[in-house]
Amino acid sequence: MGYTEYQRQSLINQYELMMLLSDLKEGNDTSEISFDDIKVRLKALREGYTDYYDGEGTPLSDEVSEETQNDVYKLLNMYRFIQSGISKSKQTMPEFYGYDANEQSSHYSFMSFLLNDLNAYSDVKERLEDNLNTHGFDGDRDVWLKRYKELTAKERHDNPGASIDYILTGQKG
DSSP: OOOOHHHHHHHHHHHHHHHHHSOOOTTOOOSSSOHHHHHHHHHHHHHTBGGGOOOOOOOOOOOBOHHHHHHHHHHHHHHHHHHHHGGGSSSOOOOOOOBOTTTSHHHHHHHHIIIIISOTTHHHHHHHGGGSBOTTOOTTHHHHHHHHHHSOHHHHHHOHHHHHHHHHHSOOO
């Protein structure tokens, strides 16, 4: 669900006032809403992460499209799949690559938000730590992702080793 820039700014102002007028402090989770929750909501509103709007004078980023957010989810899910099943394949654990912060800034910032602010995908975060910002070198990430999307969930579930071999090498069987 998208908001106009005015609506987003209004919500940001409300959350900032809520922080100022309440006894919310970092680490104090005794209120109905925690300080950390408000910080995450503010970042989601400022950065345009529509999946994390919570129904509810900082420059606002353009909203990040659903397509971009879905691209990031698919990539992280692929990495999770590879990491969890690599022992069943003939391959060794590859390097994982994020996005170029200059050329793919929406992808990069949304991935950073998921990993660093929401602490989501903690199981793959460590493998991405050094390569979150690829500085233009994406390895085989896009080729792997294309192959991952070609496989059905049933194929991945029924034969994870062969699926990972296909994702990483392009060879079936």
